[in-house]
Amino acid sequence: MTSSSIAWKASSLLGTVAALHLALTAPSRSTLAPDARARLARAVAASTRLSVTADDLLFERTRAVSLQDAVFGRALWFTGRARPGAPRDVYRAEIRLTPDGTLLGLSALSNLTRSPLGDDGPMVPEAVASPDAPRRIAVPSRAFGQVQSAFVLDPAGDTATEARLRREVTNALETGSRVGVARYDLRLDRPADRVSLRFLSHDRVSLDAGRRAWTLDLRALSTEPSEGATLSRQQRVDKPPVIWAVDTVRSLPFVGPAPIAWLEQHAFAARDWWHQRVYRWFGRRPPPATVAEELSPDDAGRVIASEAGPARDPDWPPPVIAPPLGAADPGEGRWVNATPPWVRHLDGAPPAFYRTFVRLDDERPYTRVLLVAMDMRQLELGMQAGVEDPVPHVGPRGDGRIPRTPGLMPRVVGAFNGAFKTEHGAYGMAVDGRVLLPPQPGAATVVTLDDGRIAMGSWDTLPGLPSAVRSLRQNLEPLLADGVENPSRRGLWGFVLGGIETMPTVRSGLCADDRGHLFYAWGEETTARRLGRAMRLAGCTYGMHLDMNPTHATFHFLRVDDVAQRRFQYRALDGAMQSHGDRFLYYTLKDFFYLSLRPTLPAPVRGVAWTASRPQPPPSWMPGVTSLRVPLAPGREASVEALAADRVRLHLRAGRREPASTLVAEDRTFTPSPDRPLLGAIELGVAASLAEPRGLCVGGRVQLPFVATEHAGHLALRDGAVSIEAGAAVAPEVREALQGVLVRHRGASTGWTDAAVLPRQVLATTGDGRLLVVSGALSGDELAALLHDLGAAEALLFERASGAAHWTGDEGLRDAWPESAVFIEGVPAASPVMRLEGWLRGQRGA
Known part of the structure; x- marks a missing residue:
């Protein structure tokens, strides 16, 4: 042994003796002084090779730092970063320290969160009555610039199970504690810019996200209000002995x-x-x-x-x-x-x-x-x-x-x-x-x-x-x-x-x-x-x-x-x-x-269930046309037909009474396709006169001009596929179009209103791929409320419409009408499975 190594070991021994002397002679401290906390943080950082500050430290129990902590140790919680500026994780360790905050040793270090992309912190501790009681901590988790979730860690751990010994071994390896650390997770439906957490009691935590706030009941696993957030307790499952043994040995760092x-x-x-x-x-x-x-x-x-x-x-x-x-x-x-x-x-x-x-x-x-x-x-x-x-x-x-x-x-x-x-x-x-x-x-x-x-x-x-x-x-x-x-x-x-x-x-x-x-x-x-x-x-x-x-x-x-x-x-x-x-x-x-x-039927609207009594596109066991009658004021109701957009094709034909002079026979008459069953037709009325036109395009030719007005919109059909578009400008590839009043756009009202109760006909689209045909005697407010409840994203009112609908099997279904009409063809149900690469290319180009 060299003289330098002997000198190093002697100095190390003297340092240990000196630290022990300080521990024996120093008085107990209820809290560490700021300089002692800073010194402890630097020592923890050196021992763990993490970036740790004094504000990141939290003792598991609030009792005063005393001599017994130098001998028996105590549990320390802290948030640490792999490098300065990196996201934080929550750690737990057993430390030995003197009453003045000098670190004597650190062991049983455990990363309790392990979220490389999530910044977990700061820790908010529970206020406990007994200084010897372990206290829970609440922690927000931030990622991509917003708070995505929050969680509560409970050092009281898991309840005993039949596999108690196995559970204690697992807990010791994962958390450094035989009883383990229980975790409660709060998932936010929508991320928040910032949140404030506070313990109201041992089992109740408040979370304030500015315009939204919740109270968490950890015992009942519920939130108030219940909307917008979900609270759950992380489950710990007792594995079969053989699987547990394999996983446990695999997790040991010296085995792998x-x-x-x-x-x-x-x-x-x-x-x-x-x-x-x-x-x-x-x-x-x-x-x-x-x-x-x-x-x-x-x-x-x-x-x-x-x-x-x-x-x-x-x-x-x-x-x-x-x-x-x-x-x-x-x-x-x-x-x-x-x-x-x-x-x-x-x-x-x-x-x-x-x-x-x-x-x-x-x-x-x-x-x-x-x-x-x-x-x-x-x-x-x-x-x-x-x-x-x-x-x-x-x-x-x-x-x-x-x-x-x-x-x-x-x-x-x-x-x-x-x-x-x-x-x-x-x-x-x-x-x-x-x-x-x-x-x-x-x-x-x-x-x-x-x-x-x-x-x-x-x-x-x-x-x-x-x-x-x-x-x-x-x-x-x-x-x-x-x-x-x-x-x-x-x-x-x-x-x-x-x-x-x-x-x-x-x-x-x-x-x-x-x-x-x-x-x-x-x-x-x-x-x-x-x-x-x-x-x-x-x-x-x-x-x-x-x-x-x-x-x-x-x-x-x-x-x-x-x-x-x-x-x-x-x-x-x-x-x-x-x-x-x-x-x-x-x-x-x-x-x-x-x-x-x-689901074969949409969700009920205002407590009224949908029915599937209309003719259906194939296969009939998967309805593509559903109906609903919604009560309004006494003696009045609205009729709603919902068409699955991928199960139908719509074709517009001009009525014989339209004030247009260039219409030819094929613009007025519909010939069904041999491989697509005709389900029905819906009359959409006629323009009052050429002096007050409502735009009409059939066969790729504009028969009546589209006029720009305050709430102008139009129905556009591309090979039978439906879209409702704002404005009066019809795209060149659209061969069939009909102007109306745009009453709903991008999921919100356009501001159109009319207090009168009049017969109205509306065609709407929803975000879940349905076409809605709404008809009945309604006021503007009643129509707006109904379209909202139906989930309409875009809605077009046809002031010209009579509202008559005819279905296959009815005696009144014809191939041409005095009024303009859309004919409804059925399309066989296609499987919803597709190749991902093509869909991703579409997303990249969108």
Whole structure:
């Protein structure tokens, strides 16, 4: 040992002795002096390599700093930055310090928030009566220049559970405390520029956001008012012992994920070796599909032939798949109804789920890839984050359960697993407009939009998240793109669990075909390449890898009668799937997708329900025309027809009584298309005279001039598609147009009013893709209020109109009228699934 090292150790020992002497002789202090707090902050910063100031420090308990803190230590909360100017995280540590604030040691450091994009702070402490009681803290979380959420941390921790020892180990590793730290999250529907937090009592917190304010009840998990914010308590789930042990060992810094992955790889390889030997020695075959066995013959459905008969939808179910290995196993490649009989369905609709399987591995002919085809004309796709994963870059983690949105649970019919954990790539996820992880360019992506459409494809470099995106999930590169398997030539699918061909295990995926169907794929012993091949054989043109390995990948059919009373039914797609009934409905560790029936009728208006008694575009089980009668004053009511914009085409024809001299026969008469059923016609009246014209354009020719007035607007038809546009200038590509009075524009009144109660006819559009025809004797105020309640974005009043409507089957429906009229053609329902790349190009150009 050198003389310099001996001198260094001696000086270190003398320093420790001196600090201990100060601790023994210094008096207790109720609070640290400003210079002592600054000195402590500098010492904490040096020990943690974080940027910490004196204002960032907060003791967990308010008792005075005393000698026992030098010996036994105490808990310190603080906000720290990885570098000056970076966002803050909230940390907890155990420190030993002298009464004058000299730091003797720091241990059990834990980052409690881990939000790289979120600035968490400042901390607002609870005022407690006892100095020895741990106090809660409230913290706002700011990102992108605004407060996105707030949270409350409770050092009293979690309640005891049956897995108490495992929970205490997890708590100690994650928070530095055996009891852990409970967390309550407040999500703001709209971000705020600034907020003020204050504890009213132990269980009540006020949040003031300027024009908006809430009171949080942490015990009842409610807010007052209830609108605009959602309060939840972060769930802690007791994992099965084996999974808990694996995750815990993987999280240890001196172990990490690589050794665990090595063990998993060799365990899967050993299982695969054994299964191959058993098959060679004894000819083992897999059991038949368990779900199909449980259904009666009528419930299971008949096998659909590959030829499309005239009595069925040619695109549903998908065509038969030729067996890839030659001779087919019974049922291989042939689609059968997969829906259990107790799952809710749309009246008159075909089954929403079909299933089949294919065998792709000639070395393992006993292995199968299951395929579930989903008719997205009938189904909506939702996404939800798990209680543990993804780990968001800003804000709280997910609820881990299907949302309790009013009216949703009676429509829920299924759910399936999501994608990889954050630590295995941090692939993007957004839920209901909130970005947990930003999307990565080039990653395989599935997106849901506010209008209910679904897009699959590879994300590009578009900055930010388009406002129309409701939810998003990514994972790896695509397994399949434009029909090409593994287009990126990726060789690693699943962290370090072996190569694309060398690791057969449980894998799952999601893909879409050009007909607009989604498919869920699952294999118990398969590789990523074979999963992609199964997708291609099913007709998919784009596919993405979802989660893998047992316990993670599963598909449930669901029926929920009363979620609060736990009255529900569930069934896994296959008996080999490892799962439990609470998954998806009550708690789920990782993100997932859920499926619900699409609503067939709009929401009631003023307590009045819509009906679907009019002629319908195909298919009739998905109404595209709905009706409503809204009571007004006694003896009066308004009639409303709602047309799904993507299910109809409108065509304008001039009336014989229009004061125009250049009209030809085809301008007056409508000839229906042979492949589009005529649903009806609505008369829109005639202009009073050429002296007081109301613009009319038919066949690309302006028959009556469009006159600029204060509230001028016009109906514009482009190949039957409807738009309502402000002003009197008609675009050159518009071949059919009719002028009216613009009474609503961009979701607000234009200021037009009329106190008189007169017969009125209004055509309106809504933000959710509906066309509204409103008629009846109304005053201007009554009309404005009704259009507001109907959700009209644009509305055009036709002062010329008679208001008569005629429908197929009525004796009065003709191909020409004395008054100008719009004829309504039905359009078959198209699937809402599309390719993402084309939609993103449109967003970039918008």
